[in-house]
Amino acid sequence: xxxxxxxxxxxxxxxxxxxxxxxxxxxxxxxxxxxxxxxxxxxxxxxxxxxxxxxxxxxxxxxxxxxxxxxxxxxxxxxxxxxxxxxxxxxxxxxxxxxxxxxxxxxxxxxxxxxxxxxxxxxxxxxxxxxxxxxxxxxxxxxxxxxxxxxxxxxxxxxxxxxxxxxxxxxxxxxxxxxxxxxxxxxxxxxxxxxxxxxxxxxxxxxxxxxxxxxxxxxxxxxxxxxxxxxxxxxxxxxxxxxxxxxxxxxxxxxxxxxxxxxxxxxxxxxxxxxxxxxxxxxxxxxxxxxxxxxxxxxxxxxxxxxxxxxxxxxxxxxxxxxxxxxxxxxxxxxxxxxxxxxxxxxxxxxxxxxxxxxxxxxxxxxxxxxxxxxxxxxxxxxxxxxxxxxxxxxxxxxxxxxxxxxxxxxxxxxxxxxxxxxxxxxxxxxxxxxxxxxxxxxxxxxxxxxxxxxxxxxxxxxxxxxxxxxxxxxxx
Amino acid sequence: xxxxxxxxxxxxxxxxxxxxxxxxxxxxxxxxxxxxxxxxxxxxxxxxxxxxxxxxxxxxxxxxxxxxxxxxxxxxxxxxxxxxxxxxxxxxxxxxxxxxxxxxxxxxxxxxxxxxxxxxxxxxxxxxxxxxxxxxxxxxxxxxxxxxxxxxxxxxxxxxxxxxxxxxxxxxxxxxxxxxxxxxxxxxxxxxxxxxxxxxxxxxxxxxxxxxxxxxxxxxxxxxxxxxxxxxxxxxxxxxxxxxxxxxxxxxxxxxxxxxxxxxxxxxxxxxxxxxxxxxxxxxxxxxxxxxxxxxxxxxxxxxxxxxxxxxxxxxxxxxxxxxxxxxxxxxxxxxxxxxxxxxxxxxxxxxxxxxxxxxxxxxxxxxxxxxxxxxxxxxxxxxxxxxxxxxxxxxxxxxxxxxxxxxxxxxxxxxxxxxxxxxxxxxxxxxxxxxxx
Numbered sequence: 001x002x003x004x005x006x007x008x009x010x011x012x013x014x015x016x017x018x019x020x021x022x023x024x025x026x027x028x029x030x031x032x033x034x035x036x037x038x039x040x041x042x043x044x045x046x047x048x049x050x051x052x053x054x055x056x057x058x059x060x061x062x063x064x065x066x067x068x069x070x071x072x073x074x075x076x077x078x079x080x081x082x083x084x085x086x087x088x089x090x091x092x093x094x095x096x097x098x099x100x101x102x103x104x105x106x107x108x109x110x111x112x113x114x115x116x117x118x119x120x121x122x123x124x125x126x127x128x129x130x131x132x133x134x135x136x137x138x139x140x141x142x143x144x145x146x147x148x149x150x151x152x153x154x155x156x157x158x159x160x161x162x163x164x165x166x167x168x169x170x171x172x173x174x175x176x177x178x179x180x181x182x183x184x185x186x187x188x189x190x191x192x193x194x195x196x197x198x199x200x201x202x203x204x205x206x207x208x209x210x211x212x213x214x215x216x217x218x219x220x221x222x223x224x225x226x227x228x229x230x231x232x233x234x235x236x237x238x239x240x241x242x243x244x245x246x247x248x249x250x251x252x253x254x255x256x257x258x259x260x261x262x263x264x265x266x267x268x269x270x271x272x273x274x275x276x277x278x279x280x281x282x283x284x285x286x287x288x289x290x291x292x293x294x295x296x297x298x299x300x301x302x303x304x305x306x307x308x309x310x311x312x313x314x315x316x317x318x319x320x321x322x323x324x325x326x327x328x329x330x331x332x333x334x335x336x337x338x339x340x341x342x343x344x345x346x347x348x349x350x351x352x353x354x355x356x357x358x359x360x361x362x363x364x365x366x367x368x369x370x371x372x373x374x375x376x377x378x379x380x381x382x383x384x385x386x387x388x389x390x391x392x393x394x395x396x397x398x399x400x401x402x403x404x405x406x407x408x409x410x411x412x413x414x415x416x417x418x419x420x421x422x423x424x425x426x427x428x429x430x431x432x433x434x435x436x437x438x439x440x441x442x443x444x445x446x447x448x449x450x451x452x453x454x455x456x457x458x459x460x461x462x463x464x465x466x467x468x469x470x471x472x473x474x475x476x477x
Numbered sequence: 478x479x480x481x482x483x484x485x486x487x488x489x490x491x492x493x494x495x496x497x498x499x500x501x502x503x504x505x506x507x508x509x510x511x512x513x514x515x516x517x518x519x520x521x522x523x524x525x526x527x528x529x530x531x532x533x534x535x536x537x538x539x540x541x542x543x544x545x546x547x548x549x550x551x552x553x554x555x556x557x558x559x560x561x562x563x564x565x566x567x568x569x570x571x572x573x574x575x576x577x578x579x580x581x582x583x584x585x586x587x588x589x590x591x592x593x594x595x596x597x598x599x600x601x602x603x604x605x606x607x608x609x610x611x612x613x614x615x616x617x618x619x620x621x622x623x624x625x626x627x628x629x630x631x632x633x634x635x636x637x638x639x640x641x642x643x644x645x646x647x648x649x650x651x652x653x654x655x656x657x658x659x660x661x662x663x664x665x666x667x668x669x670x671x672x673x674x675x676x677x678x679x680x681x682x683x684x685x686x687x688x689x690x691x692x693x694x695x696x697x698x699x700x701x702x703x704x705x706x707x708x709x710x711x712x713x714x715x716x717x718x719x720x721x722x723x724x725x726x727x728x729x730x731x732x733x734x735x736x737x738x739x740x741x742x743x744x745x746x747x748x749x750x751x752x753x754x755x756x757x758x759x760x761x762x763x764x765x766x767x768x769x770x771x772x773x774x775x776x777x778x779x780x781x782x783x784x785x786x787x788x789x790x791x792x793x794x795x796x797x798x799x800x801x802x803x804x805x806x807x808x809x810x811x812x813x814x815x816x817x818x819x820x821x822x823x824x825x826x827x828x829x830x831x832x833x834x835x836x837x838x839x840x841x842x843x844x845x846x847x848x849x850x851x852x853x854x855x856x857x858x859x860x861x862x863x864x865x866x867x868x869x870x871x872x873x874x875x876x877x878x879x880x881x882x883x884x885x886x887x888x889x890x891x892x893x894x895x896x897x898x899x900x901x902x903x904x905x906x907x908x909x910x911x912x913x914x915x
Contacts, residue, residue, distance in 0.1 A: 001626040004641050006659040010666070011640055014900050015909045021901035022534030038677050041684070046676035053529060053558075078588065078674035079532055079902070081560040081798050111517035111555075216522075218557045224522035231519050280516075346794065357590065359583075361782070361796015363560050 026056040028454045031461045032382060034063035049077040059453075059463040062382060065370035074356040074364075082363045083356070086370035088377040088410070090353065092400065094345055094366055095415040098122060101345035101364065103417065112216050112226040113291060114284030118417075125416060131270050131277070132285055133420030135195070135263050141423055143251075143259040144195060145431060150254060151190050152432040155183055156439050170476070176446050179470040180302055183436070188297035191428050192289055197249050197262025202236070209233045210294050213287060233290075234283040237264075241279050244268045263289070289421065296412075297425045299339020299466035301432060304329055306467045307337060307384045309445045310459065314386050319437065324393075325386065326430045331393035332386045334411035335372045337462040342368040343413055368410040369464070377407050396422045446471035523551050528558030537899045540776050540906070544805035553789035561798040562791065563777075565805035567812040569789060570844060571835040573780055573801050579788075580780035580799060585672045585726050589683065595690075595719030597727040602861065603710040604724065609862035611650045611705040616872045619645040620879040627915075631890065634745075635911040639737035642876055643730035650707040651725065652696060664688050668726055673903045686722055694718040732845060735774020735907035736765070736873055739897055741880075742908035743768050743819040745889040750821040755881045762874045763828060764821040770843025771819045772897055773803040776906045803844040804906065812841050830867050884915040 026035050035056060038046040045067050051057050057064055068075050068086040075084040085091055094101040102121045110119050117128040134140065159175070159182060162168040167181035177183075186207070193206050209229045216226010241264065248265040250258045261269075267282045277285075308315045308329060318325045345364045350357065358364065373381040378390050392401040392408040400414040401407060412419035419425070437443070449471035451460040460467065526546045530536060536543055547554050548565035556563055564570050573580050586594050598604050622645065623638055632638070644662045647653070653661045664685040671682010693708070697718055700709035711721050744751040744764060754760045782797040793799070808816040814825050827840040835842050845866070857863055863871075881887070889895070890912035897908050 001623055001637070001641055001645075003655040003658045004644060004662060007644065007662040007666070008636050008641070010663050011636055011909075015636075017900070019901075020534035021537035021899060021904070022532060023529070024534070038680075040680045046680060048676050049674055050532075053532075076590070080558065114516045219523050219528060219555060221524045221527050223517075223524045224519070227517055227519045227522050284516075346796070357592065359781075359796060361794060 023050055023053060026051055026054040028056050029060060029063075030455075031060050031453065032063055033060075034067060044071050047072060047075060049079040052077070052080065057464070059461055061369060061464050062373050065367065065373060068367075069370055069374055069376075073354040074358065076356060076358075082365050083358050084365050084367055084370075085353070086367045086374075088371040088374035088407070091342075091366045091368065091371040091410060092402065092414060094364065095343075095410075095413055095417065096400075098125075098416045100348055100351065101366075102348050103343075103345065109217050109288075109291065111219070112213055112223070112230050113287040114230065114280065116284050116288040118288065121416075127272055128285075129416075129420055131267060131272075132263050132289065135260075135266060136421055136424045140260060141427060143253065144424075145427055146254055147194060147251070148191055148428055148431050149435060151194065152183075152187060152435040153439075155187055155190070156435065171473075173476055174473050175476050176449065176471060176473045178449075179305060179472050180298070180468075183432070184298045184301040184470075187301070187432055188425075188428055189290070189294045191297075191424070192293040195251070195263060195424070196286060196289065197244075197251065197264045198240075205232075205236065206290070209287075210290050213291055214295060217291075230283075230287060233287060234279070237283045237286055238279050240264060241268055241282055292419065293421050293425070296339050296419070296421070297428045300330065300333060300425060300429045302466050302470050303337040303339065303462050304333040304429060304433060305436075305472070306445075306462065306470050307333055308386075309443070309472070311384060311386075312444075314384075318386065322434060322437070326434060327426075328386045328391075328393045329433075330426055330430050331391055331409055332384060332388065335378065335391055335409035336381075336384045337466070338368055338372060338409070338411035339466050340368060340411055340419075341464065342366045342370075343417065366413075368413070371410040396426065440472070440474040441477065443472055443474045446473040523554060525550050526554070528556040531556060531563070532559055532902055537902045538896075540899070541804060541808070544776075544802055545808075547802075548805045548809060553791050555791065556800075559800075561779075561800045562793060564789070564799055564801040565809075567806040567809035567841065567844075570801045570803065570806035573788075573799055574778070574844070575834070579783055579786045581783050583779070583781060585729075586723060588672045589679075589686075591683075591686070594686070595717065595721075595723030598711055598714060598716055598720055598724045599728055601710070601714055603713055604707055605862050607705060607707045607710040608650060608865075609868055611707065612646060612868050612872045614705050615646055615649045616875040617879050619649070620876040621883070624880060624883045631912065631914045633910060633912050634741050635738045635895075635908050638880065639734055639741065639907070639911075642737060643733040646733075646872070647725070647730060649705060651693070651721070652701055652706055652708045657692075661689075661692065664692070665725060668722070669729055669731070670901075670904065672726075673901065675901055678901075686726070689722045689725070690718045692718075693721045697721065731905045732774055733869055733873065735905045736769060736772075736845075736869075737876065738908040738911060739772035739774060739906075740765055740768035740873065740877060742895045742897065742911055743772060744821065745887070745911070745913065746895065747819065747821065748888065750819075754821055755885070758874070758878050760822060761878050761881065762870070763823070763826075765870060765873050765877065766826055766828060766843055767819060767821055767823045769845045770807045770813070770823075770826055771817075772906075773807055773843065773845055774905050774907050775845075776804045776899070777802045777903075807843050830864065830870075887913055887915045890914055 029035055035051065037048045037051070040046060047067055051064055065086055068084060073087045073090060075086070077084060085094060098121055103119055110116065117125050120128060159168045159177065162182065163170055167178035169176040189207060189210050190203065193203055198206060209232065212225045212229030215222040216224070216229065244265045245268045249262050251260055251262050253259050264282065264286070267277055267285060270277055308318065318329055343366050345366055347358055347360055347362055347364055350360050375381050390406055392406040394401070396408070396412060396418070398415065398418045408414065412422040447459065451469060452458065453460045526543060530543050544565055547563050552566050552569060554563040564573055584597065586592055619642060623641055627637060644658065647665070648658050648661065667681045667685035668689060670678040671685065696708060697712050700706055700712045702709050708721060711724065744754060754764045777800040780799045780801060782793045782795060782799070785795045786793050810816045825840060827837045827842040829837050835844065893912050895908050895911050897906055899906050900909065
């Protein structure tokens with residue numbers, strides 16, 4: 001019909017659009033630059049939520065978070081039914097408001113791991129968190145440091161026996177190692193295994209549980225393996241729990257002196273509301289410790305070494321004055337390239353933030369990645385600088401740190417849900433790295449083997465979570 | 478013989494209601510309630526589908542493939558990627574659709590983030606009357622106008638009939654003259670598309686809403702007063718231009734546009750069935766009902782849990798989003814025989830408007846989200862017009878009957894294979910290209 005000719009033309013254009021309407025391949029951009037997703041009439045950049053599932057975003061997330069922080073501090077992603085909170089101060093406030101932004105109901109991990117304190121709030125959360133959290137801090141943790149160091153030394157020493165593997169290669173006077181496979185993937189899990197009080201013979205099984213449960217999270221295609229691993233862990237733990245209920249087990253230092261009960265024994269002796277914890281509850285807590293303890297520390301170690309070795313001047317300064325400089329390196333790594341993206345919250349009440357009305361019960365994703373790169377808080381946030389003066393790198397505090405011109409990073413969250421494993425993760429990464437630095441002479445990146453970025457020359461960025469491989473070389477003694 | 482259940486004082490707790498009950502989980506065995514709801518067990522895994530498939534380009538073009546996996550394996554699928562629950566079996570879908578106590582809809586303005594923009598006046602009687610009179614009065618006339626405008630011998634039914642017919646009717650209702658019809662239609666469609674997730678569409682939609690308000694503002698001051706004018710009815714209620722635009726936006730034309738395309742596609746790919754439908758207006762009505770069942774123009778509707786509620790073995794959190802799929806439910810083999818086939822004279826489907834439920838005459842109804850849930854009135858009340866369900870059905874049947882009678886030699890262009898798809902995820906699921914000869 002003539003009167004509607006222009007309308008028909010617009011429909012034709014829509015019908016023959018090259019955008020298929022679902023996921024699309026975003027072009028890969030130079031690191032630090034975002035794809036142009038269009039602009040509104042005022043020049044404000046638009047944001048296409050499909051980018052979240054793109055390869056481009058996974059390798060180069062920070063320019064996209066910058067758009068969100070600067071233009072959509074609370075972004076409603078209607079495609080994924082999620083609100084993203086991206087500015088440091090907002091994330092901070094939400095984390096502290098345990099009542100307004102609760103952890104109920106359920107993250108995707110709970111289906112596989114079981115009910116843990118991650119999904120609880122208030123008093124119930126505090127009680128359960130403290131059940132095992134108390135063993136991962138303070139004197140309880142200090143006593144465990146020697147065994148962490150011993151495990152690191154043992155693993156490095158064992159490389160001599162792994163020359164038939166693809167990740168340890170001797171080339172004349174130098175040795176090439178893929179740090180993930182040779183150390184970082186396994187080291188935190190070994191520590192967790194020991195701290196929990198698992199027998200040594202269960203270690204191999206432990207890796208199966210860990211890997212399967214992690215890959216089975218979130219209703220993925222490996223969901224079944226995750227659930228089977230969780231059941232297998234429960235079956236195994238059941239026997240241990242019954243044994244520990246009858247006969248407590250103790251951790252000992254290198255001299256054989258008892259330094260305390262292992263965590264499973266402690267959990268077996270714990271009562272909540274007058275009841276002992278069920279095997280189910282104990283298993284869930286163990287599953288959480290296994291999952292959280294492994295992934296975060298693995299990423300922290302790999303990312304820290306990757307970034308340090310790309311900044312030889314900073315690495316040299318660190319070697320010259322190790323001590324607290326390792327703490328700085330650890331915290332700056334977690335600020336710059338955290339292995340943990342953020343935490344989900346659900347708003348208990350309707351809230352209005354930055355002009356966005358968020359109905360009660362909405363999923364609000366607190367984006368730690370983005371908060372850590374907020375230039376309202378950290379100068380030149382894309383720069384890795386272990387000596388930056390605006391980052392707090394002292395002891396991690398549940399109350400957070402935001403004073404004297406310095407702020408704590410958000411990688412472990414802050415407030416009531418601050419990761420209870422933050423301190424042990426710090427000790428593992430720092431103590432393990434100190435031993436690596438002392439043991440391996442003239443350590444450097446093996447750039448020929450290291451994955452490259454899209455230009456085929458520069459090294460691949462860390463991107464989301466962690467760099468997939470880290471090839472090192474060092475001089476053999 | 479089993480030991481008697483202990484009733485020692487230590488084993489009892491006094492509940493809030495003063496009743497003594499055995500302590501749960503005594504001795505470290507058993508589960509607390511929240512654990513049972515939350516933990517997934519071996520056998521409950523959902524590895525046959527990944528949530529990302531449900532937001533993919535493949536889903537936009539062929540959603541049924543993924544929906545069948547859900548319907549036949551995971552009656553209530555917790556989709557972590559898209560943060561929602563998918564409901565796909567017929568009885569489950571209808572149970573949520575009729576459950577306003579636990580689940581709520583949200584307006585299109587809410588999706589825009591413009592909740593205070595204007596009022597949706599579709600429930601006002603003068604508006605309803607004008608709407609129904611316009612549809613009854615112009616259903617046949619406007620179909621003829623379009624048919625007379627076809628190029629001789631061939632046209633694209635999807636673009637030149639299905640997509641334009643609802644616009645002509647809306648033009649009548651809102652007093653848009655022919656000369657202004659195209660810019661009105663473009664803005665109106667942009668406003669509809671902007672409801673969803675696409676950023677460019679959202680911006681274009683917001684602009685279109687503003688432009689429509691500016692367009693209707695002066696018109697509202699001098700309406701015709703005709704009893705077929707929704708604009709006049711809104712003016713009579715003291716409504717503003719923003720109310721006019723809001724009413725238009727919330728009403729939309731998705732079902733009318735989409736089902737015309739889908740009905741005609743299904744008819745034209747089955748010439749033998751079409752030949753029978755062409756002979757009998759009642760057969761056209763039944764074919765329409767079957768098209769609504771087989772190829773509903775809206776794949777899923779969204780409902781939000783008003784509070785935490787346990788359904789389908791899952792604990793749905795307060796605010797939880799349910800994506801309930803008409804497409805999957807309408808082809809549920811538990812309900813319909815040979816459910817994947819379009820059978821123009823299907824007999825296991827309700828031919829009357831269902832009232833207060835989704836079954837009448839003991840037969841299930843094809844679910845059609847776009848027109849709301851079935852009317853709760855046991856019969857048409859004297860003071861109200863027919864339901865939107867009945868109006869849409871009668872209008873589509875009238876338009877289609879007019880087309881079938883006007884062009885008796887109508888046939889699909891040789892060699893062309895039509896498909897039903899969404900241009901973007903969440904948008905109308907219809908046949909966008911249907912070239913025909915006549």
